[in-house]
């Protein structure tokens with residue numbers, strides 16, 4: 001979770017997001033029972049508290065300077081599995097990794113997974129996460145049938161779909177209360193393999209055209225984009241799209257145990273790599289290699305679930321490769337009719353020579369009702385940038401303006417630096433969210449660094 005801070009009480013630790021920017025000190029409480037969770041909320045002190053899962057939000061959403069942070073990973077039981085109907089009832093501290101271990105052998109998969117399976121169900125609902133299937137399956141909340149929420153008064157409420165509290169909580173960044181359990185509808189699968197098509201696109205126009213023309217044929221779709229390519233190659237990329245492999249498509253050998261959940265694990269990244277390792281030159285060389293070694297077009301390749309969805313999970317603590325300064329993840333979405341805004345932003349990032357190798361472009365489908373839920377129909381681009389890049393703050397401020405002008409928004413689960421004045425334009429239900437919070441939590445029990453910074 002973090003390092004102990006000298007001179008502070010023993011349970012006070014330094015807490016950061018996955019990007020390791022802006023650490024703050026907080027009292028860390030890890031409830032092991034619902035009663036302990038209730039007691040923790042009642043006792044969180046003047047600076048309030050915020051629930052935390054596995055800390056994979058990149059920014060400051062799950063930290064609370066000088067207050068309490070409720071680490072919910074101690075409540076991690078899978079309570080009931082309806083193996084016929086594909087429904088699971090579990091604690092919110094269960095990770096998606098654990099759900100895959102338990103559910104895949106039964107022929108079920110999580111309905112939405114982000115680029116890491118090391119997130120909790122609570123974090124998945126709190127940020128209303130999206131995956132490569134958003135264009136068809138929506139965000140995580142679409143598959144949540146109900147949840148139990150521990151609110152600021154210490155009460156536990158069952159919250160059903162279609163209620164204001166459900167819509168404020170899904171994407172509500174932990175600010176309506178602590179999700180204790182969730183009932184989730186799952187996705188049936190015949191095997192634990194993916195059938196994957198890969199193709200290269202020479203530039204951004206070709207990449208966007210192929211995504212637009214072909215996404216409806218795939219359950220999962222995403223494009224890696226080379227943000228260091230310039231000139232005619234600006235925005236070139238590699239599309240990977242696919243679906244769960246049906247039983248008849250896998251080898252006789254794989255059919256013996258078609259639902260086995262296999263993962264790879266490489267050595268952890270060293271505690272810290274020297275600053276400056278990720279330069280334009282090294283990242284440019286990596287991107288060139290990645291692009292050149294991707295097949296021009298390949299269909300039906302069988303890949304493990306872990307390879308297709310979570311390649312980074314194989315390297316524990318990979319976030320250390322950015323050095324002590326950490327890195328910023330920037331993710332925005334703009335409407336389908338705002339392709340020119342995407343072109344301008346990609347050109348601007350390419351011209352600034354940001355050493356980014358984890359950059360993905362994707363098309364979102366219909367939005368879900370969460371008031372602060374990020375995905376809306378359109379184009380979303382996510383990229384990582386080391387904090388050492390000169391002029392980074394000004395660059396991102398400019399991008400925010402461009403995104404807001406185009407009617408888009410940035411993703412709060414990745415944010416650590418957005419200016420509050422842009423938030424209302426990006427999230428039109430913000431006032432409803434604030435009003436519900438004022439009524440539900442008049443003393444301001446639930447608070448985070450993110451909520452203070454953006455006045456959520």
Ligand SMILES: Cc1cc2nc3c(=O)[nH]c(=O)nc-3n(C[C@H](O)[C@H](O)[C@H](O)COP(=O)(O)OP(=O)(O)OC[C@H]3O[C@@H](n4cnc5c(N)ncnc54)[C@H](O)[C@@H]3O)c2cc1C
Nearest residue numbers: 053054055056057114115120122123126129130173174179
């Ligand atoms: C490698 C990587 C890839 C990623 N890819 C994607 C992606 O493809 N799509 C995507 O949407 N996101 C993606 N993310 C972001 C990640 O999915 C979200 O930030 C998610 O919320 C992290 O879950 P967590 O359990 O780590 O929660 P934390 O990071 O600990 O917390 C995130 C938020 O959820 C709230 N929260 C946590 N637990 C609870 C609870 N029990 N009750 C109420 N609120 C709670 C917290 O208060 C906080 O606001 C990625 C992150 C990484 C590191």
